[in-house]
Amino acid sequence: MNILHKTTLVGLMTSLTLGACTSNFEEMNTNPNLIGKDDASARYFLTELMIRPYIPARYNYWRANLLHTDRYAGHFTLGQNGNWWSDELGYSYNVAYTDAAWDHYNGLLGTVKQLLEFTAPGGAFENELTHAVVLILKSHYFQLYTDTFGMIPYSEVFTDENVSLPKFDAQMDIYKGIIADLDAAMAAIGDNTSTGDALEDLGDNDVIYGGDLQKWKRFANTLKLKMAMRAQGAEGDDFSQAAINEALGAPLLSEGESALIEKDLEISQWDYSTYADVWHNFGVGSDWVLGRELIDYLRDNNDPRLAQYANPAEGGEFTLTRPEESEDAEGYNLFPKRTNFLRELFDESEAEYTWDDQGDAIVVTMPENTNFIGQPVRLSGEMSSLLQFGFFSKPSDLVIQQKNQGGTSTPETVLLSAEAYFLQAEAVLKGIGSGDAQEMYQMGIREAMRVWAVDDAAIDAFLAAEPIAQLDGTVDENLEKVAIQRWIAHYTDGYEAWAIVRDTGYPASLAAGVSDYDLYGPGTITAGAYPQRLRYGSSLQASNPENYQDAIDMQGADMQGTKLWWAK
Numbered sequence: 001m002n003i004l005h006k007t008t009l010v011g012l013m014t015s016l017t018l019g020a021c022t023s024n025f026e027e028m029n030t031n032p033n034l035i036g037k038d039d040a041s042a043r044y045f046l047t048e049l050m051i052r053p054y055i056p057a058r059y060n061y062w063r064a065n066l067l068h069t070d071r072y073a074g075h076f077t078l079g080q081n082g083n084w085w086s087d088e089l090g091y092s093y094n095v096a097y098t099d100a101a102w103d104h105y106n107g108l109l110g111t112v113k114q115l116l117e118f119t120a121p122g123g124a125f126e127n128e129l130t131h132a133v134v135l136i137l138k139s140h141y142f143q144l145y146t147d148t149f150g151m152i153p154y155s156e157v158f159t160d161e162n163v164s165l166p167k168f169d170a171q172m173d174i175y176k177g178i179i180a181d182l183d184a185a186m187a188a189i190g191d192n193t194s195t196g197d198a199l200e201d202l203g204d205n206d207v208i209y210g211g212d213l214q215k216w217k218r219f220a221n222t223l224k225l226k227m228a229m230r231a232q233g234a235e236g237d238d239f240s241q242a243a244i245n246e247a248l249g250a251p252l253l254s255e256g257e258s259a260l261i262e263k264d265l266e267i268s269q270w271d272y273s274t275y276a277d278v279w280h281n282f283g284v285g286s287d288w289v290l291g292r293e294l295i296d297y298l299r300d301n302n303d304p305r306l307a308q309y310a311n312p313a314e315g316g317e318f319t320l321t322r323p324e325e326s327e328d329a330e331g332y333n334l335f336p337k338r339t340n341f342l343r344e345l346f347d348e349s350e351a352e353y354t355w356d357d358q359g360d361a362i363v364v365t366m367p368e369n370t371n372f373i374g375q376p377v378r379l380s381g382e383m384s385s386l387l388q389f390g391f392f393s394k395p396s397d398l399v400i401q402q403k404n405q406g407g408t409s410t411p412e413t414v415l416l417s418a419e420a421y422f423l424q425a426e427a428v429l430k431g432i433g434s435g436d437a438q439e440m441y442q443m444g445i446r447e448a449m450r451v452w453a454v455d456d457a458a459i460d461a462f463l464a465a466e467p468i469a470q471l472d473g474t475v476d477e478n479l480e481k482v483a484i485q486r487w488i489a490h491y492t493d494g495y496e497a498w499a500i501v502r503d504t505g506y507p508a509s510l511a512a513g514v515s516d517y518d519l520y521g522p523g524t525i526t527a528g529a530y531p532q533r534l535r536y537g538s539s540l541q542a543s544n545p546e547n548y549q550d551a552i553d554m555q556g557a558d559m560q561g562t563k564l565w566w567a568k
Contacts, residue, residue, distance in 0.1 A: 041199035042118055042125035043206070046134065049108075049115055050207050051272070053141045054261060054412050056104050061273035063100035066288070069148075069494030072531050073487070073501065074291040074510040076494075077375040080389045084285040086381030091523025091531065093560065095538050102537030105145045109157055112138050116158065129195040129213060130202065132185040136220045139178045139185070140415065143227060146174045147499045150533050150564045151551040165544045168551035171565035175231050179243050182220045186250075189217045208259050208414060215257055222253045222420045229423055230503050232432075234566040241432070248433050252420035255443070258451055259414035265403045274409065275492070279400040289392035292345070293507045295374030297488060299349070301468045304458040305449055306372060308410075309491055310393040313351075313373050315366035318388045322360040331382060334518050338386055341519055346391075349373045366390065378514050378528075380521040398452070399492060410452060413493040418448035422486045425471070429478050438471045441482060445469060448489035480506050502532055502567045525561040532563045 056064070068090045070076045079087030090097065116138065118124050119131035146152050154174045156166035169177075192213050195202050202211035209215040228243035253259075269277035278286055290310050298306040320339055323331035339362055346353050351371040356363040375392045394400075401409040421444035427433025428440065442463050449459050463469045468485075471478040483504035490497035505511045514520035514528040522528040535558050540548045548558075556562035 040125075042115070042127060042130050043195075043199070043202045045115055045118065045125075046130070046137075046202065047205045047207060049111055049134070049137050049141075051261065052108060052111070053105075053137075053144065054414055055263075055272055055274075057271060058269045058273040058277050060100045060104040061275075062278045062282075062286075063097045064104055065494055066275065066278060067097050068101060068534060069498050070492070071291075071377070071494070073490070073494040073497035074293050074377050074507065075491055075497060076288045076395075077291050077377055077379070077392075078288050079379055079381060079384050080287075080289065080375070080387040080392070081384055082285060082389065083287070083384065086384065086521065087375075087377065087379050088381055088521030088523050091378055091521060091525060091560070093524050093535065098535050099537050099539075101148060101534050102540075105141075105148065105152075106537060108141065109153070112141060113158055127195055127200060128188050129192055130200070132188040133195065133202065133206075133213070133216055135181045135185040135188075136216055136223075139181050139220070140223055142174060142178055143223065144495050146171055147564065148495060148534050149536060150562070151555045153547075165547060167547045170554065172231070172234065172236055175227055175566075176239055179224055179227060179239070182224045183246075186217050186220050189213045207261055215253075215259075218251050218253045218257060218420075219259055219415055221247050221250050222415060222417075222423075225252065225423050226419060229426065230499070230566050235568065244427065244432060248424065248427060252424070253415070253417040254420065255417065255447065256450075258417045258447065260411035260451065261414060262411050263401075263409040265401060265405070265407070265409060269403070274401075274403070275395065276400045276402050276409070279395070280402045284389075287389065287394070289389070289394050290374050292374035292376045293510055294488065294491065295372055295393055296349070297468075297484060297507075299372045301466050302462065303466075303468075303488075304454045304462055305452050305488070305491075307396065308398055308452040308454060309396055310372060311396050312369045313366060313371045313393055314390040315368040315370060316388075316390045317363065317365045318390060320362040320364065320386050320388075323385075331385075334382075337518055338383055342386060342391070345376065346371075346373065364388075364391075376520075377510065378520050378523070380517065380519060383519065410492065413451075413490065413496070416448060416451065416489055418444040418451075418489050419486065420444075421447060422482050422489075426479065426482050429471070429475055429482065437478070441471050441485070442469060444482075444489070445485055448485065451489075479504075480508075498531075501530070502564070523560075525559070529561050531560040532567060533560060535560060 066076065071078070071090055077087050078085045078089060115134045116131070119127050119134050142154065150171055151168040152174070153166035154169040154177060156163040194211050194213060204210060224243055225247035228240040228247060231237050232240040232244070263274050264272055269281070295310060297303065298309060322335040325332040343355055349371065351366065351373055353364060353366045372393050373391060375387065379387065397407065398410040401407040421440045424433060424435060425437040425440035425444065428435050428437035445463065446459050468481060471481060483500060483506040487497050487500045487507065490500065501507065501510050511530050513530045514522065520528065525531055536548065552558045
């Protein structure tokens with residue numbers, strides 16, 4: 001797929017004044033090089049809404065996804081020797097980097113509103129079925145938005161009054177509103193399979209499902225189930241059980257129906273970014289490695305995704321030098337503790353290496369491209385001189401495939417069919433659903449592995465042999481396995497993987513935060529706690545001060561450690 005032919009048209013059309021779109025059609029018809037009225041369709045606008053929430057341009061992809069949510073998820077780590085950033089970055093507040101996430105989501109509000117108006121009754125592209133797809137996209141966008149920041153503008157964004165300073169809605173109310181929209185969209189779709197004929201048909205401008213409305217309906221129901229399961233037990237929850245029952249009683253995403261966006265490896269990184277744009281274009285100072293928990297779960301359980309997710313450590317010979325006491329007393333005194341920490345990590349990873357302790361220097365030798373070792377998350381910047389890139393596993397070529405080189409890349413995740421199976425398994429384990437939890441759990445694993453092109457024979461072997469693939473423990477032990485598999489499945493989808501940790505508490509070692517500040521960086525979250533949200537954009541305090549203050553009065557301090565409604 002090449003998204004360029006779709007987004008180019010979107011760019012041309014959005015350069016017009018969207019609110020006066022129809023008034024421009026006559027002018028457009030006078031120039032054969034412009035888009036004619038008979039050629040205009042909502043589907044050209046819709047493509048952008050399907051792409052932008054998930055695939056921002058490079059600036060936001062780097063600062064929001066890579067530097068924050070992928071690392072809060074424990075999937076990626078920074079801070080190695082020569083890296084520009086300590087792994088505390090993101091745990092210590094940096095206004096420019098945090099603003100990138102807020103600006104990305106908040107900047108899409110106008111696009112969502114205009115598409116709703118365009119496709120609603122009386123709109124320029126009135127179509128009830130296209131409107132239903134927009135409602136579903138709006139719903140998923142707001143789920144990501146609210147699960148990142150908590151209270152956000154919602155109800156007053158879509159009123160006819162054009163409120164310039166919208167209030168921030170309580171997260172419970174946002175969840176209820178989203179589920180109501182999903183129900184409305186599913187009802188509108190009914191048994192329809194497409195949005196119409198010719199230009200009315202979304203066709204290949206629907207870069208997720210090719211215009212298949214029944215898949216969108218199952219997407220909506222799966223999103224409804226996920227949100228209702230997440231809301232269950234939160235303070236004031238009076239809707240989740242009914243929503244869960246309704247969702248479990250209707251079709252969910254099934255085998256082969258993951259909502260994915262194929263990465264375009266030709267289009268400019270300034271319009272459409274990938275991890276490779278940071279990896280290859282920023283230089284080695286921006287490179288990153290994989291987190292310990294992720295590598296450990298994959299390696300220790302013979303998970304066939306290991307080679308799809310990561311490359312082995314480069315290896316080589318490295319000298320770890322003890323600082324001079326007169327120049328760095330702390331580093332001098334902590335050198336034994338910090339190097340022993342690394343040695344224990346290598347041993348626990350069953351790595352091949354030699355360790356030659358020469359007193360004030362240690363020479364570590366590792367074979368090339370052999371060991372799979374993950375770096376512990378959130379290590380102190382004072383550790384950087386000891387953290388050699390060659391010690392740790394880097395992202396696989398599927399993650400950092402360079403553009404215009406003819407290679408392949410794993411697709412961008414929107415919503416996984418694996419989630420539908422995992423959530424059904426979780427519901428059965430909790431006694432709020434029926435069916436075979438083991439069967440659903442293994443189908444979830446199978447679907448998650450297929451996204452990463454793992455062949456069926458390897459999947460079958462894993463499901464048959466590995467203890468982690470069996471729900472054979474206590475209820476709590478089985479729920480932990482389901483949560484871990486959901487978290488693993490959302491590799492490179494840091495927003496959702498981070499939400500899973502906050503919601504379930506697994507992996508427990510991530511959710512626990514850090515406490516040993518000889519090794520780890522506390523950041524600016526109280527006592528090294530696990531991050532629970534991102535701070536609002538810094539402009540809010542000046543642009544919408546009263547509603548901003550109301551939000552933090554209700555939700556809690558505008559800090560990363562403030563828990564969201566469903567995580568308290």
